[in-house]
Structure formats: structure tokens, C-alpha cells
Amino acid sequence: MTTEELDDTAQPLLSHLIELRQRLMWAVGGFFVAFLVCFFFAKQLFNLLVVPFSWAVEWAGLEGRQIELIYTAPQEFFFTQIKIAMFGGLVIAFPMIAAQVYKFVAPGLYKNEKAAFLPFLIASPLLFLLGGALVYLFFTPMVLWFFLSMEQPADGGKVAIELLPKVSEYLDLIMTLIFAFGLVFQLPVVTTLLARVGLVTADGLASKRKYAIVAAFVAAAILTPPDPASQIGLALPTILLYEIAIYAARIVEKRRAESGAEDESDAPSDDENASSEASTP
Incomplete structure (x- = not known):
């Protein structure tokens, strides 16, 4: 390879x-700005995350009880606010980060590949937010209600046992649940992408439905408290998402078959090729 050829190869690499x-x-600048904004409002955001705890208190019949969370180390709440800022900054800056990723890879994609990539780029954050909303509105209050039911009042000489969560542990619980549900809600997106490249089929997914149902309940039993409501609250959305993934895979296969049929219809037949060759002088 000559020096000129090396220079020609280095230019595209350098531009990339x-x-x-x-x-x-x-991407980093957008995240940093969102991080600073969320850190400034960290206490307000934490108070917003405590709202499901207040709902759980009402469900447990403890109306009028003051919500109290504690921290036992001087720096604990400070680092908790940093975690909140990082979590909120990532959520807020995700559209910009995804847009930068798309702008980087888009020049190397064909027009049909861009059209196929954009829906997943939009559906992925929407499904993640849907999973987070389910955690915030239903699952977290249900889990905390179960934990509150284990309290023991100081009646008849019994020792008072009261739930006083630490701020860091409460935030870890909320973030873990949101990330878990957010990732589970990516199942239709991942399955559809695998179906597009031919790694999975709708019939294959449907044939493994019974195993998926068992796996959903096993995962729910591991990730949730040992009460039926919490386990069903995680297992049912997972099963529903699996069915949606099967339906999405069928749509992908149907469109692929229609596209293949159109290509075959556009291709010249053998008779047409023979007549064209015969008419050629």
C-alpha cells in the first residue's frame, strides 16, 4: 500500500x-446540564419520590402518620442527592443522547434502515417511562404497603416496631424497581429487532410461551416481596409484554414476506428474458 493510499484511508477515519x-x-454536555438542574432541585425530587410512601401509609390505614426518613451518616443524604441528580439527569438527557447516537450512525445507514431504526429509537424511551410510571403509581406503594403491614404497635406490653427507612435505602429501592421494570418493558423492542435480523421467529416465541410464563413468575418471586399482589403485579405485565413481542414479530415477518413477494413480482420472468434475448440482433 502506497503512502497516498494510507493518507486516503486515514482521512475518513480521522473525520469519523x-x-x-x-x-x-x-451528549456529555447535555447530561451535565441536566445533572446540575436536578441537583439544584434534588430535595424537591426526593419529596416527589416519597409520594408513593404516603399512598402506602393510607392503604395501610395509618392516616395522620407523619412520613419520616432518616440518614445515619453525615454525608449520606448528600450522596443520595447526587444519585437523584444522576438518575434524573440521565432520564432528562436521554433524548439528546439518543439523538447524538442516531446522528453519528445515520450517515452509514440506507434509507430503509433509517426508517426502521427511528421507531425503535422513539419506542424505547416511551416504554421505559411506561414501566417507571407503573412502578411509581402502583408497584412501589404495593411493596411499601406490604412492609408497613409488618409493623407492630406498642399494645399489651409489646415492643413498638415501626418502619423508618433510610434515605439512601429508600432511593435504592425506587431506582432498582424503576430500572427493573424499564428494562422488562424493552422486551418488545428487543424481540422485534431480533426478528428483523432473523434470530427469532414468532412461532418460536409462541412455542416457548409456557416457559416464559413460568420464568415471569419465578422472576417476580425473586424480585418482589413474598405476597401474591406484588408478584402478580410484576408477572402479569411481563407476560403481556411477551405476547406483544410475539405479535410484533409476526408483523415483522409479514412485512418481510410482502417485501419479498414484491421483489419477485418486479423481477423479469424467464419468458421475458428469453423473448428479449431473441429480439436482440
Whole structure:
């Protein structure tokens, strides 16, 4: 390979690296700005995350009880606020980060590949937010209601046992549940992408439905408190998402078959090829 050929090869690589650096700077800058905003409002955001706890108190019949959370180390609540800022900053900045990723890979995609990639880019954060909303509105109050039911009042000489969560442990519980449900809600997106590249089929997914149902309940039993309501609350959405994934895979296969039929109809037949060859002088 000559020096000129090496120079020609180095130029595209250098331009790609410059483009990558620019996209990374925009993504990191967007996250940093969102992090600062969320850190400024960290206490308000934490109070918002405590709302499901107040709902659980009402469900447990403890109206009028003051919600109290504690921290036992001087720096604990400070680092808790940093975690809140990082979590909120990532959620807020995700559209910008995803847009920068798309702008970096889009020049290397064909037009039909861009059209196929965009719906997943939009559906993924929406499904994650849907899973987080389910955790916030239903699952977290249900879990905390179960934990509150284990309290023991100071009656008849019994020792008073009261739930006083630490701020860091409460935030870890909320974040773990949101991430778990958010990832589970990505099942239709991942399955559809695998179906597009031919790694899975709708019939294959349907044939393993019974195993998926058992796996959903096993995962729910491991990830949730040992009460039927919490386990069903995680297992049922997982099973529903699996059915949606099967339906999405069928749509992908149907469109692929229709596209293949159109290509075959557009291709010249053997008779047409023979007549064209015969008419050629």
C-alpha cells in the first residue's frame, strides 16, 4: 500500500473520530446540564419520590402518620442527592443522547434502515417511562404497603416496631424497581429487532410461551416481596409484554414476506428474458 493510499484511508477515519468526539461532547454536555438542574432541585425530587410512601401509609390505614426518613451518616443524604441528580439527569438527557447516537450512525445507514431504526429509537424511551410510571403509581406503594403491614404497635406490653427507612435505602429501592421494570418493558423492542435480523421467529416465541410464563413468575418471586399482589403485579405485565413481542414479530415477518413477494413480482420472468434475448440482433 502506497503512502497516498494510507493518507486516503486515514482521512475518513480521522473525520469519523472528530465526528464521534463532537457527538460525545454534546451528549456529555447535555447530561451535565441536566445533572446540575436536578441537583439544584434534588430535595424537591426526593419529596416527589416519597409520594408513593404516603399512598402506602393510607392503604395501610395509618392516616395522620407523619412520613419520616432518616440518614445515619453525615454525608449520606448528600450522596443520595447526587444519585437523584444522576438518575434524573440521565432520564432528562436521554433524548439528546439518543439523538447524538442516531446522528453519528445515520450517515452509514440506507434509507430503509433509517426508517426502521427511528421507531425503535422513539419506542424505547416511551416504554421505559411506561414501566417507571407503573412502578411509581402502583408497584412501589404495593411493596411499601406490604412492609408497613409488618409493623407492630406498642399494645399489651409489646415492643413498638415501626418502619423508618433510610434515605439512601429508600432511593435504592425506587431506582432498582424503576430500572427493573424499564428494562422488562424493552422486551418488545428487543424481540422485534431480533426478528428483523432473523434470530427469532414468532412461532418460536409462541412455542416457548409456557416457559416464559413460568420464568415471569419465578422472576417476580425473586424480585418482589413474598405476597401474591406484588408478584402478580410484576408477572402479569411481563407476560403481556411477551405476547406483544410475539405479535410484533409476526408483523415483522409479514412485512418481510410482502417485501419479498414484491421483489419477485418486479423481477423479469424467464419468458421475458428469453423473448428479449431473441429480439436482440
